Amino acid sequence: MVMTDSQKCWLNGQIIPLPEAKVSIMTHSLQYGSGIFEGIRAYETSEGPAIFRLEEHVNRFMKTARIYMMDIGYTNEQIRDAIIETVRENNLKSAYIRPFAFYDDSKVGVSTYNKKISVFIGAFEFGKYFSNADAGLKCKISSLRRFDSSSLPTQAKGSGNYLNSVLAMKEARRSGFDEAILLDRNGMVAEGPGENIFLVRDGKLITPGEDSSILLGITRMSLLELARDMGIEVVERFVHREEIYVADELFFCGTAAEITPILNVDGVDIANGKVGPITRKIRDEFFNIVQGKEPKYSKWLTKAMAEIDG
Numbered sequence: 001m002v003m004t005d006s007q008k009c010w011l012n013g014q015i016i017p018l019p020e021a022k023v024s025i026m027t028h029s030l031q032y033g034s035g036i037f038e039g040i041r042a043y044e045t046s047e048g049p050a051i052f053r054l055e056e057h058v059n060r061f062m063k064t065a066r067i068y069m070m071d072i073g074y075t076n077e078q079i080r081d082a083i084i085e086t087v088r089e090n091n092l093k094s095a096y097i098r099p100f101a102f103y104d105d106s107k108v109g110v111s112t113y114n115k116k117i118s119v120f121i122g123a124f125e126f127g128k129y130f131s132n133a134d135a136g137l138k139c140k141i142s143s144l145r146r147f148d149s150s151s152l153p154t155q156a157k158g159s160g161n162y163l164n165s166v167l168a169m170k171e172a173r174r175s176g177f178d179e180a181i182l183l184d185r186n187g188m189v190a191e192g193p194g195e196n197i198f199l200v201r202d203g204k205l206i207t208p209g210e211d212s213s214i215l216l217g218i219t220r221m222s223l224l225e226l227a228r229d230m231g232i233e234v235v236e237r238f239v240h241r242e243e244i245y246v247a248d249e250l251f252f253c254g255t256a257a258e259i260t261p262i263l264n265v266d267g268v269d270i271a272n273g274k275v276g277p278i279t280r281k282i283r284d285e286f287f288n289i290v291q292g293k294e295p296k297y298s299k300w301l302t303k304a305m306a307e308i309d310g
């Protein structure tokens with residue numbers, strides 16, 4: 001991730017230089033993790049940057065705001081246009097886009113009553129999330145469980161939700177693994193700290209469903225549709241921990257992680273430690289789509305330049 005002083009961002013309706021977007025150290029959302037956010041990618045295409053599934057990301061951002069009872073003061077349309085404007089203003093070929101709404105108030109106290117809400121959108125160059133994404137990951141089943149909606153809304157991207165992810169990731173990294181896999185409170189497979197998980201067994205694609213305390217990933221939803229279109233059977237169901245070790249193939253997916261193979265879990269090689277054919281096929285097709293090479297899926301892309309000029 002590269003952020004420079006010459007970059008611009010959108011803050012409360014205005015494009016301003018990034019260094020001017022400042023907050024107090026006592027800001028409520030910094031102190032209590034009360035912000036909400038999205039993570040979106042724009043890919044380089046022959047017609048300029050194309051934002052992947054923009055409407056879906058904006059919808060999830062607005063739903064997160066609703067779940068966290070934050071009146072952010074902008075419509076879906078306004079946030080959508082602001083995202084496009086931010087990508088364009090930064091002259092980016094490709095980008096990671098971060099909409100963020102937060103309590104911009106530094107009075108001490110947990111209450112959010114009458115606190116000002118600010119909305120920020122940043123966009124910056126971003127490469128691979130995992131440096132070894134192509135080679136595949138070594139994962140650990142976390143000793144921490146993924147929270148469920150009796151304590152925090154699993155379907156919302158609230159900043160505070162991510163402390164569960166941060167702890168699971170720390171545990172995995174400190175134990176020599178690349179990433180964690182979290183089980184839900186019942187011991188069923190949920191997801192990674194910032195990724196959904198897919199297994200391949202007997203040619204079928206299997207992924208934990210909505211009742212496994214997962215974030216309903218937009219990449220996950222796209223891959224389910226894509227796999228069906230490719231004639232691959234897909235199943236959303238509870239996944240037992242032991243199924244991980246005997247999977248034919250295993251991979252993470254997400255906006256940041258894209259499609260990243262998992263080749264070892266808890267020291268057990270998956271698919272003999274090699275990237276499997278179904279993962280490869282889906283990954284290749286996914287990258288063709290995001291780069292605008294598959295007209296059938298052009299509806300998933302918003303061309304930032306065309307949108308503003310046209």
Ligand SMILES: Cc1ncc(COP(=O)(O)O)c(C=O)c1O
Nearest residue numbers: 194195196215217218219254255
């Ligand atoms: C906890 C969690 N699960 C799954 C995902 C994947 O979701 P998406 O594909 O919408 O990025 C993310 C990333 O946003 C995440 O943070």
